[in-house]
Amino acid sequence: MNLVVVGLGYVGLPLAVSAAKSGHIVSGYDINKEKILDLNAGQCFIPEISMEELIKLQSKGQISFISELVKKSEKTIYVIAVPTPLDIDKNPDLTLLKKACESVARVVVDDCLIINESTSYIGTLRNLIKPIIDNQSKLSTLKYAVAPERIDPGNKKWFIKNTPRLISGITDEAKKEAVVFYEQFCDEIHEVSTPEVAEAAKLFENSFRQVNIALVNELAQIADKLNFSTHEAIMAAATKPFGFMPFYPSIGVGGHCIPVDPSYLSYSAELAGVDAKFIKLANQVNSYMPKIITQRVKDYLGGDLTGKQVQIAGISYKPDISDLRESPALDLIKELETAGAKVSWHDPIVREYKGEKSVALSTEIDLGLIVTPHSQIDFNIWKKTNIKVLDLSANSNNYGWPKFL
């Protein structure tokens, strides 16, 4: 099949490569011209995709990267994977999704299948994507399916192939065609009855994480005041063989999914006249964590941060990923600076943020904070000295969170 992937980010690019490897002829389209130039030169920002692999697929004609969509005369599958962020009021901002639909509408021909992988509120495929493309293309034979992406960038165990794929379509025919397409590179397909079920499942699974992380972050605050170990309590609770799943405290949630998707669910709730109190509260608890940590840092350093040198190790939202979107480390930097601290950061993967460059781990500081422990960071320089270092990272080994190294 001819396949066009619209949006070549953390979701679209791995999909384009997987589909090309399974034999489809893939055009990867992105409005970011620089990205297209890089990809055409074999350069890729996703560590799991190698330069050799990309160049090989391009030279075999399996994949090409374009910054202009062209009309194909034959039947084509269009997969849309563009950002769906929140606006300043934390409401869905579907500007890019609408723009992507308009671009597709200009080039589709009869019988094409359009699949949405972007995360959005319940009803997006039926009430937004289909009307835009049908009206602007003036075609009535287009098929629409949804296959929400669940990828966890950097996860070495779960990737496109082995993560079960949810699929539905506006018609049975659309769903069937989408299933045939995904079966070629996904091991397990789970069909659901309507696009709305697939959209809701995607939002619910990320809201589940957001809510449970908020709950454990609240437990960490209780543990601090009552002087017991959060981790010991979590591990003790986890000995229950049913009805419990451990989550670990952190400075908050980041990335394009966990801090964002729950707001798409609460937006859907609002449209339906339901006040999704729980989701809003979880957002608040997690967003407040950088303030709580700043207060703790203040306490550790004698109650005043003015002029204190604090260094943060790892500022992206999770280890071994360069993505800074919604990273709570950035809020922590702001909070510490507002409290008067002089903050520097070390991140070998991010290297530059807002014109500021990563600096080497230093021992000329009052406090080191481990926020995102990328595997490339060598903490020996901190371990060997007697400067104070606080480990804030969220993982099962961080027993006694937050703990001094």
Ligand SMILES: NC(=O)c1ccc[n+]([C@@H]2O[C@H](COP(=O)([O-])OP(=O)(O)OC[C@H]3O[C@@H](n4cnc5c(N)ncnc54)[C@H](O)[C@@H]3O)[C@@H](O)[C@H]2O)c1
């Ligand atoms: N990042 C994740 O871990 C993840 C996981 C599951 C689902 N999702 C969802 O997938 C969608 C895409 O996320 P992402 O992380 O891949 O985003 P991204 O920012 O990494 O990449 C999106 C790409 O789309 C391009 N783009 C934007 N508007 C476009 C348009 N109109 N036409 C063509 N290209 C366009 C951008 O230039 C960018 O390269 C979002 O809805 C997100 O919520 C993301």
